[in-house]
Amino acid sequence: MKGAIQIFDRFHEIVNERVRSSLDERFCYASDASQIEGLPDFVIRPKSTEEVSRILMICNEFEIPVTARGAGTGLAGGATPVKGGVVLDMSSMNNIIEFDIENLQVIVEPGVVPEKLNRTLKSSGFFFPPDPGSSAICTIGGMISNNSSGIHCIKYGTTRNYVLDLQVVLADGRVINTGSKVLKSSVGYDLTRLFVGSEGTLGIITRAGLKIMPLPIAKRLVVASFDSAVIAGKVVIQIFSAGIIPSACEILDNTTIAVLKRCDPNLVFPNLGDIILFEVDGTDNSTAEQSYRIIEICAPLAQSIREVSSKTEMGAIWEARRLVGAAISRLDPTKTRVYAGEDVGVPIKQIPILIKKIQEISEEFDIPAMKYGHIGDGSLHVALFIDIMDPDQWERLKRAQEKIHRTAIELGGTVSSEHGVGLARAIYMRDQLGNDFLEIMQSIKRTFDPKGILNPGKLSL
C-alpha cells in the first residue's frame, strides 16, 4: 500500500499498540471459516466509538477499504478483507454497557459474546434468544451484521427481532443512532433493520440496544425418528396446525446421527431414519401438555419416539448438535467439512423436497453430505465433506455447492438463511433478488458509503 508507513503512524496515534501490520498477524485475519481469502494491510483493535470514527475518517480520506470483524466465525467470507486495507477487529469492544431490565433491554458493545451475555442475564431471569451454533465464540456485532439466528428462531425469531437501536459509525466518520430505548416506533425509515444483515457494508456498529426475553421455566425434548424426511415434514406441519410452536425443531439425517454419536458415545439415538428433535419451553404444565401432544401427533407416523427427561442428557444432545457441523473428522479422519452450500433455506413445505434433491446432488458428485437443520423454519444445513488434499474432490465440491444454491432458489428459497452472503454467495444475489432489488441496494450503498470503502466486494455491491 502506498504510504503504508505514514498511514500506520496515523492509526498508531489513535490506538497505540492496537494496530499491527506484521505479515503473521495479517495472515491470521486473512479468512474466516469460509474458503474466501484476502490479506489485510493493517489489523486494528479499536476500543471506542471515537477511535472507530477517527480511523474511518482516515480510511475515507485515503480510500482505504475497511472490513469489520467480530470473532471471525463467519461462513461466507463476510469478514474477509478481499480488497486489503484495514480489518477492524471489534472483539475488544466487549463491554456490557447497561442492564436495563425494567425496560426489557441491554446496551452492549459489538464484541460482546452472546453466551457471556446470557450467563450474565441469567441471574435476572432474562435472556437474549438468538443462539447460533457459535454462541460461545461469535460476537453480537457479527450476529447483527449477518442477522444470525439458531435452533430457537422458530419460536423466538432472528437477531433482527431483538435490535432496538444501533450506534453506527458511517464511512466518513460521522456517528449516528438508528433507534432508541422505545420498544416500538413508527417514525421515519427503519434504519435499524436496514443495518441488520448489511454485513458491514453501510457502517460500523459500535453499540447496540437489544431487547431481552424472560427465561422459560421448563423445557422438554422429544426425539422421534421417521422413515423419511417427507413424513417428518408432514408431522411438523401437523404440530403447527395443532397450535404448538416448539422452541426448537431440528432434523438430523443418518450421517449426522453417526457423527453425533462419535462426538458423544453416550448419546442414545435410533439407528435408522431421519430424526427430529422437538423442544418445547414454557412452564412445567405447558411443556408437559405440549410434549404429550407432540408424542400423540408423532405416534401414528414415527418409527420411534422418546421423551428426554434428564436435563443432563438434553444438554448433551444440544451441545453435540451445536458442534456436529465441524466434527466429521472424528467419523472419518481423511475427511474435512468444508463450509459451502451450507445454509440454504426454502419454504418449510419444501424441506422434504430440498433434502431429497440434496441427496441426489451428493450422489451425483459423489460428495458425502450430512443434512441437518431447522426444519421448523425451512433452513437446512448441508455439511459437505471431502479429502481436502484431493483437487478433484474440491472441484466436485464446488459444482455440488453451486447446484445446491441454485436448487434452493428454484424452490423459492434463499441461498442463506442465517449465515450471510459475504463473497461466497454474492454471485447468487441477482438471481435470488432480481436486478431492480440489487440496483436499489447499490444506491443505498452509495448514499451511506460514496467512496465504497466499507467491506468492498461483499453482497454483490
Added chain:
Amino acid sequence: MNLDLRVISKCIRCGNCRAVCPVFEEEGWESANTRGRIMIIKSLANGHNQSPEVLESLNACTTCGLCIENCPAGINPPDLVEVARRELASLGIMTEVQVELHRNILGAGNTFGERLDRLAWLHDRRVLKKKADYIYFAGCLASFRNPEISSKAFEILSRFGATVLQNEQCCGSPLIRTGFDASPLIEHNLREIDRVGAGAIITGCAGCYTTLKNDYPSQIDIISISEFLADHLQEMELRRLNLQVTYHDPCHLGRMNKIYEKPRQLIEAICSFEEMVTNRKDARCCGGGGGVRAGYKDLSLRLARRRLDDIPQGVDCIITSCPLCLRNLSDVSNDKKVMDIVELVALSME
C-alpha cells in the same frame, strides 16, 4: 518444512478454541489464539513467512490443551505447535530464551544451567539403593528450586522402598515443548533407570510425568506422586487437618493424562476440599507451561492472576501437583498460600 498439511487442514477455523484459549483472552490478537497459530503453521507448511516473527505467536502457547477439549474436529493443537517449534528451531529460527534453555539443559543437565549438586536436597546419600522397585524422579524444579518438596517427597516414598537416580538429569520436557530434540537426556535417564531395575517411576512434577509417560519407551510404569499416595492411603498415618483447600489441576497431569480423581482423593483424606470454578478437563491454565514462563513472564503471570479468580471463597490454600504451577501461582498469590500436594501430605504426617 516437515509439517503435515492433512492434519493442519482439519482445522476448519470454526473458532471454538477462541472461547477457551487463555493467552488469547489476555492478548486479544488472533495470532495469540489457537486458530491463528494453526493458520500461521499452515502458512509455514506452505513455505510462507518462515521468519522469527512467527515465534511471538507460536512460543506464547502454554500447550495447556484447553483447545483440544473444545475442538469439534478433534485436532491436537499443542502437538502442532510443538512440531512447528521443532521445525523452526531446526532452521535456526528461535528466540534467545530457547537458545539459553537448550544450552543450559544440554550443558548442565537441568533447566537452570546449575552446576550444583542435583541431589543436594538429599540429606543422607546412604539411603540411596542400587536396586529398588520404585524410583522417585524429582525433576529440575523440585531439585533446584523446591528442595524442601523433593526432600519431603522422598522421605515419604522411601518408606515404600523408593530410591532416586544417582545421576538424574532433566527429563527433557522443556526441550520437547520448545522444539528441541531431547533424545540425549532420554537415553541418559533410561540408562540410569535400567541400572536401578525399578518397575515404576514416581514423579511429583506434571511436566516430568507427561514426558516420562509419553516420550520415553513404555516398558516402565510412570506414576504421579498423587496417584501413588492415594493408592497407599491406608499405609500412611495421616491426621486430619483443619484446612479448607482447593485444587489446581496442572494441565499436563489433568487434561493431558486424565489424572483428576487421585489428587482429590488424597486431599479429601486430609482436609476439606472445594473445587475451583473451572476444574478437571476445563481447568484454566496457570500460565507457566510450554516455555511461556521462561519466554514471556509478564504474560505468564497475568494468566496466573486469572487462574486465581477461580478460587472459591473461604479456602485457606490452593493445592497443586506441579512445581511449575506452584511457582507461577505463588508468584501472584498475595493472600492465599499455594502448596504442593506433597507438602500437604507431609503436614498431615507430622
